[in-house]
Amino acid sequence: MCHAASGAGGALTQGKYAPSVLNTDPAAIYTAMATGPQSMPVFNDMTLTPEEKRDIIAFIDAQKEGAPGGLDLGQIGPVGEGMWAFIVGMGLLIACAVWIGAKSS
């Protein structure tokens, strides 16, 4: 959850953040889960069996391909990404409207 559903990372409290794990070495991910560096809690073999840890690493590996929909913001979700698409799209439409309405020089 901290690293977002796609592993792209996310914010924590007071300026701390969970880094992206998309370019992290699988062994390092395994070690991090077992030891809990910095803010990260520990996921020992009772919480996540070695098999489950391997599944998580395989899932992260599958995320590296990216999204078929095109550019994303760490796949934070349709609302956040849609808002930026809306802001940029609206900006372009307003710019077009201003250009159409302006007198030619």
Added chain:
Amino acid sequence: MSTNDTPRHDELVVTHAPEGVVDPGLPPHQPRLGDTDPKASKRSERIVAALFGLSVLGSIGVVVAYFAFPPGESVSSIQQSNMFLGLGLAFCFAGIGFGAVHWAKSIMNDHEKVEERHPQRSSDEDRAAAVEVLKEGAADSGIARRSALKGGLITALALLPLPVALPLIGNVGADWDVSKFRHTMWRRGTRLMTDPTYRPIRAADVTIGSVVHVIPEGLHHDELESDQSFMDEKAKAVVLLVRLDERDLKHTEGSYHGIVAFSKICTHVGCPVALYEQQTHHLLCPCHQSTFDVADGAKVVFGPAKRALPQLPITVDDEGYLIATDDFSEPIGPSFWERVK
């Protein structure tokens, strides 16, 4: 405010127009570059032609991309297909649009035309005639006289919202028993199970700094009547289990050797709170950044939540597995209207 010492700024003195604002009229006509310079006019023509040409290229590009880059099976081939189709479509539409607008703006004449705005008000005769028609209709219907018809019409209108409102309210659900919001599946002796792997949790296996996502024993598809009741119960009963150093805990009530369990449902609007920082013992809700201090009874330390997360009191059974000693002491999740403290 002005005295003899201060210099007088004439440009700051506001003179009011004597009779409102005078219509300034249209600004003077400015000839465009293309109107005086035939070279510029030719250039505009070339730009428009180029934009239309771009549109042609875009259309051809879409056709080529359709065959050259099929979506295929892999993510990268879908990305490629989407990108080239999208770029082609953008050029073929934008080329026509920009070309047409540039044509109208720079090549067509730029003479200003004025269309006067007409008053919206109808003439007095028309207004009087309309009132007359309405009066005539009212008199003809005899609504003042026929009280039975009037009563019937009013009753019919009053009942009209019912057939719309009834299905709307009825479809919300047949179950209006709000008392179930007060309790969850947790009982005295319910074992804590890992979510979603459904394994019992031995207290000794929970190392310091661990978090475990927890559901109650019995919250399993095999033991519940329907998937719906599974979702309903899970939505209330989910718990986050954390072990911290016992010395860091401010209250040990309901905890077991530093192991504490709190409802995972945020008291703000009910998101699952599960971003735990093991060094600060802060628990962060990803939706609106409500932050709870796990070491201090999950009290709110930041954000819009108003109450601490309800704590699940826990202990261990004879075999060393974690069990609940009771249900949550208060309803979980966002405060609702009949909450009694």
